[in-house]
Amino acid sequence: MTVVAFGLSGAASQELPPTGAELTISTSDVSVAEGDSSKTDMNFTVTLSGSPSHEVRVSAEAKSRTATGGYGAGRDFIHYYRFRQVVFPANATGADLSQTVTVSVLGDTVVEEDETLILKLSNLRTNDPRVKFAGGKRKLKATGTIINDDSAPVITTQPAVATEIIVQAEPTPPQYQLQVSEPVRPSTPSGLTVQKDNDTAVISWSSGGSGVGGNCPSTGYLVRVYENSKLGHPEPVAKESEIITGATSWSVSSLSAGVWYTAEVYAFGSACGNYSANRATTRFLTSTSSAGTVDALSPNKLLAPNPVRSLQVNTSTSNQVTINWMKPLNGNSNIRCTYTNSGGNHANTTIGYKYYLENLNTGKMIADVFFTSSEASLSKVIDFSGENLGTGSRLRVTVFAVTYMACDNKWSTGNSFTWRI
Known part of the structure; x- marks a missing residue:
């Protein structure tokens, strides 16, 4: 429906938002058999109850519960710790009102209990005010169950037989040297x-x-x-x-x-x-x-800020790490972004930094911090005492330079440093 308002300067039209019954987004729990070696798709169905007037986007994230997510050996599913998007097109009908989020389950031959993971839906974005999560919630969760399909070996016993025991002097055990190497x-x-x-x-x-x-x-x-x-x-x-x-x-x-x-x-x-x-x-x-x-x-495209310099880990313990880096070199003053202030454009220069710390053994994000600074030399202490990390845990810190918030391309390329506790 269109409403036309008349004034001294003529007529203008403005489209009113759609009205009518509420449209709900829902999903449900899923179970799949684990398998022995290859990957098995665990498919969650995300459904919109009616046709939206505008595009609808929802962020989906698979998280560990009793199942372990990650990319290496011993993991139960591929762990996506960054959001994926579920998209319903504007005016969607029929099959377009049902979208699939797939989590890859990794098979093995280990006898274990059934394990679970969580699919979390959040960050609903649309210009159709009728669209809500089911139950009026801000987030939705569904449980994915990985069903164990491995069985324990059958153990048979034999009757005891009397034997003669001959005691001999115990030989001197050989000496071994333990060598620890990085995985292939x-x-x-x-x-x-x-x-x-x-x-x-x-x-x-x-x-x-x-x-x-x-x-x-x-x-x-x-x-x-x-x-x-x-x-x-x-x-x-x-x-x-x-x-x-x-x-x-x-x-x-x-x-x-x-x-x-x-x-x-x-x-x-x-x-x-x-x-x-x-x-x-x-x-x-x-x-x-x-x-x-x-x-x-072409030269008139916006370039990213330059990356940080001389990133290094100064001191590291099982509870915290101190990281140091240098401010990036100034960006090209001929490359501008669309941020305006006092009638002028700002050059694409650094106003702050974003750093995050990852546990590479588990794929878990430990720290995620943004702050503003104009200092030439920077040092930050990251505390992770609540993670209970043991000796040998492999960590990676990544630091980005960030420019003005109104610029289209705010992030520099990330500089990373990897080490082991």
């Missing part, structure tokens, strides 16, 4: 590039080598794409891919025009059952122009 992993992918065509981007890379710490060539890859539109963690705009085999490229579509994205690729090696310790990453900007290589941006 595939090499980090290299040569990451992005080719764009309107709302689609094709991400390509090279294998990077035969392995680190031993022979473990890459047999697959895990690819993610994130939108860099807000301070805080970038939000994924495409679901994380399944492990890609036999290919070194991946296509993602339905990207927004004029938005910066980050792409990252991990290698997976079936010979060692591990992912690469580090990821290949790059950033790219979408547009409505014709196809072309994203790396060749």
Whole structure:
């Protein structure tokens, strides 16, 4: 319905928001058998009860409960600790009112209890005021149960038989030297590039080598794409891919025009059952122009702030770590963002920093902090005494430089430092 208001300057029209019955988003619990070795899809169905007048977006996150999420050996499912998006198109009907969120369950032959994980739906975004989570809640949760399908071996006993025991002098035990080495992993992918065509981007890379710490060539890859539109963690705009085999490229579509994205690729090696310790990453900007290589941006495109310098871990214990870094070099003064103040544009220079700390053994995010600073040299103490980390825990800290909040591309590339307690 349109309402027309008349005044001295003529007529103007304004579209009123839709009215009518409430539309609800719901989901339900799911159970799947674990399997012995390969991956099994655990599919959660997310349903919208009616046709929305505007696009609806919901963030979905799979979290550990009694099942353990992660990427290495001994994990029960692939742990996505950053949000994925569930999207219902505007005016959706029929099958478009039902969307699927897939969690990959990792099979094994270990006899164990049934285990559970949680799918959390949150961050509802739409211009249709009728759309709500079921029950009027701010968040929805569903339980995924991984059903154990392994059985214990049958043990048989024999009657006791009398035997003669001969006691001999115990030989001197041999001496052994314990050697601890890093696990064998595939090499980090290299040569990451992005080719764009309107709302689609094709991400390509090279294998990077035969392995680190031993022979473990890459047999697959895990690819993610994130939108860099807000301070805080970038939000994924495409679901994380399944492990890609036999290919070194991946296509993602339905990207927004004029938005910066980050792409990252991990290698997976079936010979060692591990992912690469580090990821290949790059950033790219979408547009409505014709196809072309994203790396060749014209000078009037907004560049990111320069990365921080000289990141290092100064001191580390099982309870806290002190990190130091230097302020980035100033950005190119000819590259401007759209932030205006007192009639002028600000150059794309650093106003603050974002750092986060990860436990690489579990995939858990321990710390996530943003702060503003103009200091040339910075030092931060990160306390994680509540995590009860043991000796040998492997940690990684990543620091980003951040520019003005109104700029489209706020984040620098991240500098990371990995160490072991």
